[in-house]
Amino acid sequence: MAEGMRVGVEDRPAGSGLEQPDTADGGLDELYARHIGAGVRLAFLLTGDRSHAEDLAQEAFVRCVGRFRHLRKPDAFEAYFRRAIVNLHTSGLRRRRLEREWLSREGAASVRRVSSQPDVGAREDLWRALGTLPARQRAALVLRYYEDLSERETAEVLGCSVAAVKSLVARGGEALRERIRGEEA
């Protein structure tokens, strides 16, 4: 299994020894170097688009750094960073949905297409099916099976209950099965 954000070792500058990084300029560089790779990979699994993933991770980094000095446990940056990425991703999708609803409220003609997530590079069935899941279902699957978070940790990132995580994962899995079956039929 690839290194998820929970480790991020390969992004850490050799010998940095960062456990309680500060955010003075030097610390900012090290913090970025340590976390950005894992952040981009997580964002890529959520979005399916490499450059969008980089933007998303950088945006999440900026937002987390702003709050960094207020973190009671600075080494919890990773958890905040992960949460920010997931939230930014889902809020982006929410924007599309809101725009469609907005048009409908304002009486415009019906909307038949909302552009999908940015280009989904690979074409494997499962990957394609994953791209059709609601954002939170997809995020729950990525957090559980890529980041290897527990249900409780996943719930903390998604801001929901453990029961809701179970439901998201179960429904996401079931939807994937059905869609793959549908394509095979």
Add this chain to the structure above:
Amino acid sequence: MNDVEQDLRELFDRKASSVGGVAPKLPEQVRNRSRRRQVGIALVGGLAALAVLAGSAGVLRAVDAGRGRQPTPADDPWVGYEVFERTAVVQGFTITSPSDWYMVDQWSWARPIAADVPRDVRTTPVLMLSNTDRGLTTSPCFDAAFAVGSEEAIMTIAADDAYVWKHQGQADALPQAPTRFDSEAPEGTGVCGTGIYVPFATEDLPFVAHFLFGEDVSEEDRTILIRAFETMGAQATVDPTPIGARRDHPSGAYVIAGGENAAGPWTLELRPQTEPAYVANVQLELSPTEGSGVVAGGPFTVRDGRPIEQGGGNPVFGAVVKAADAVELRLEEGTPPISAQVVPLPPSMPFDFDLFFASNDADVQATAVALDADGVPIAPSTPVTEELSHTTFLDEVDHLPPGQRWAPDVTQEGNRVVMPITFPDGATAELVYPTELRLEGLNVYPDTYGVLDENSSSCGWPVHASRHDPRGGWLRGNQPIGGLEGRIGYVELWEGTQSNEPYNFLIGRSGSWNIIVPCRSAALAGDTASWAELISAAESRDGLLVFEDAPRLDMHLPEEGATIRFSGDDVIVDVSSGSARCDAGHPDMGARDGVVQWCVEPSGGVYVYANAFEPRREDFLQGLASGLEIRNYRPGEN
């Protein structure tokens, strides 16, 4: 799930690996934004802390009255009042107890405090039930000096984070609520100090019930408390994550009553605050109220017997002068009146009125009348439903007819069109674009984001304005459910249509525009009232709208920018001023996925985002991306 799980694990690993190396060097624009963000957040934190101290001093003086002292029989406010059995739901826990016991919903007060407690010793109080009034700002789980009085009986239900920490979150081993209280259980010492601890689980979450009994507590009170626990329904709705300083409820809330209407269970809570009073059935917020007779509780009135926050017509509630011996709801002629339950305020709230509530199952118009001991109305009464006949201002203003579009006037310069615009933050500019783009043929709207008290986004996310009548598309019914005189004039609160759930809408008017502020239906009542009071805007010379900041209300968020939205049948174009997006990311000029976005005027942070919903509009997006210019940009003063 095993089959898909394994496939997903392999897929995720492969895909993550395909991302390849990521440059570890901090890009300059990210560094600059990070620095600005750090400075901004630091300032916000200081201001927020000041606001809490200044705003809550009076409240805390009142609600802290019960803390650290021994209650006496003279404190009992229920002498002369009818005690009833109260069943109420607090954060998913359904508890039945006599109404002269004090139940405090502590969750929103406790969560920020819990964030400062080390996780391995942390519990977060959800509620406290006691036979004396301990005020709204204390818990044995937070206060090391908390001492039980000799005749007191106190139960705290708390989310047990310490258990999660020690047992990796596995609550399976705990008994599921409802569970028994072991009367032989010895006192122990734990995260809430000494006391009797009964751990239990519900919804996979571990909780603990903590009991304190004074040495002279009556057997009756002891039995009442244990019974309340053993009959407790538990379907926890709490999110166990502490929330740091995000919310600033300076206190818990007294649980006054509970019941059920067509929409489900309701709980009437009393939460003091210094903000404008506002009535809603889930949260009755009161400030000292002058006058006599029945008062509706603040600038919002409950119309039509309908609670503002949960819908339905039940219950009717309010405040009444202490001189009243009873309150009844008078319905239409020929219908028997409904007796209301009168509830005294707890001793820690030294205000000169009582509360009342009554079921109004028929959901009909009712007038609450205060009666003396002889059943005679004691003062001119204010009908709870006095605003029923109110005609919404939406009936009295001109709207743009359906299907008709509006855009600012334009001029032609050769084969290009010039459209002067004023952004919602007051910035001005000229949009210059090829004639064939025909942006002036689209509908144009101001659109922005607002935040109250630096951190509350329960309303105003985002704020729209429309020249069309918002009824039908946005608003349900033909009548608002509340109203409030604000800076902008009368602001109405409407229920949202089903497709807008969970939002209600504040509707105000400025110039030719209807201002539309979505508020989550579960938004704090005080937040909704504050938005209604503070929202303000003025029409600009080009016919657009400039939103004004106010103390506590920031209408211009750099992350989002202040936006002019162009919309047609199948396209949306947002042009935002002062957007931090100009600092980040790469331009996306490829129209194939239906979206283009780029920074069109970096010095003003003018950012364009366009979403075409139809493939045939790809040409439009390309034309926009290659032909749109911003000229004569001037930043706003807001």
